[in-house]
Structure formats: structure tokens, C-alpha cells
């Protein structure tokens with residue numbers, strides 16, 4: 001299988017965690033933001049976002065776009081170990097959390113993270129190229145003071161909600177890893193580089209590390225010694 005990705009995208013991390021959990025071997029192709037459109041639009045019928053998974057297996061779809069669809073494909077292609085919970089009510093709850101994390105919290109993380117990288121976090125990679133990418137992302141997603149404040153508030157409540165579950169039990173829903181745990185671990189991972197979050201929520205980053213280990217995936221920047229730097 002081939003995963004088309006941006007190496008630093010937290011949504012692509014989400015797909016990699018699921019592939020790792022399933023123990024599926026795959027390769028990645030790192031695309032350049034902007035130029036990625038030329039490659040993925042023809043494969044996805046117009047979607048412009050990564051991750052996109054190419055199974056490269058006869059009888060399987062050519063391309064699966066969107067991390068949630070990738071979860072569904074992987075579960076049907078390789079049911080063990082299961083990512084879906086056996087109780088349909090609990091699985092519905094896991095999907096509800098996964099959708100909230102995808103649509104609201106992953107975006108809030110992006111806003112707070114790029115605000116940090118353009119300010120106190122500039123030193124992580126002060127190169128002109130990195131700063132240009134950061135400014136382009138900020139323009140594309142309209143990241144500015146007011147939108148960052150809203151995102152930070154949203155993250156605060158989200159971390160409280162997740163903490164109520166993760167601090168009481170190892171998993172967000174049910175008694176084993178689900179789509180909700182993987183989505184949260186990936187989509188909050190960029191916060192590991194922001195000292196304020198590391199200091200305020202040490203338990204959160206312990207949990208993120210444990211989930212990465214369950215998924216046999218390298219830890220995100222900030223939690224590992226490696227020098228990967230953005231989201």
C-alpha cells in the first residue's frame with residue numbers, strides 16, 4: 001500500500017497510526033503542499049486533502065481519500081486486530097468522538113500550532129522556507145488572533161472532556177483502542193511542541209505516547225528526540 005501524505009500533517013499521522021495498529025506494511029510518498037493537487041485530484045474525484053491511501057491490490061479501490069474512510073477501508077480489509085468496538089452503541093459513540101475530533105478539534109490544533117510556530121515557536125525552524133510555509137498555511141486557513149483565541153478555548157474544553165475519560169480509564173470508549181483514541185492521539189499531537197500544553201496537561205502526552213506505542217508508530221515531535229518539526 002502507498003500512503004500519499006504531507007510528512008508533517010496530523011491527519012496523515014492519524015492514517016499512519018491505524019495502519020501501524022493493524023500491522024499493515026506500507027510505503028509513504030511525501031507530497032509538496034500546493035503541487036499535491038496535481039497528483040491527488042485525478043485520484044479522488046476532486047478532493048484536495050491528504051491523506052490518500054492507494055491499496056495497490058487487485059480488486060480493491062484505486063484510492064481512498066480522507067482519514068475516516070481510510071479507517072473504514074482498513075477495518076474491512078484487515079479485521080484483526082479490530083479497530084471497531086463489538087458493541088454497536090459504543091462504536092457509534094466512538095464515531096461521534098472521532099467526527100468531533102476530525103471536524104473541530106484537529107482544526108483548532110492547527111490554528112494554535114501555527115500561531116505558536118509563527119511566534120515563540122519560530123526557533124524550532126527559523127529557515128525562510130519553513131516560515132514561508134507557515135505564513136501560507138496561516139493565510140489559507142485564515143489563522144489570526146481572534147480565530148486562534150476561539151480555537152484555544154475549544155481545545156481547552158476538548159482536553160477537559162478527553163481527560164474525564166482518559167484519566168478514569170485507558171480508552172476513550174469501551175475497553176480497548178478505538179477510532180476515537182487514534183483520532184485524539186494524532187490530532188492533538190502537534191501540541192506536544194508547545195511548552196504551555198506540556199506543562200498544563202502532562203497526562204495527555206503520556207496517553208498520546210502510549211497510543212503511539214500501541215500503534216507501533218514513532219512518537220511525534222516534542223515527545224521524541226527526532227527533529228521533525230511541523231504539523
Ligand SMILES: N[C@@H](CCC(=O)N[C@@H](CS)C(=O)NCC(=O)O)C(=O)O
Pocket residue numbers: 006009010011012048049050051065066067068102231
Ligand atoms: N477530513 C480530512 C482532513 C485532512 C486535511 O485537512 N488535510 C490537510 C493537511 S493537514 C490538507 O491536505 N490540506 C491541503 C488542502 O486543503 O489543499 C481527513 O480526515 O483526511
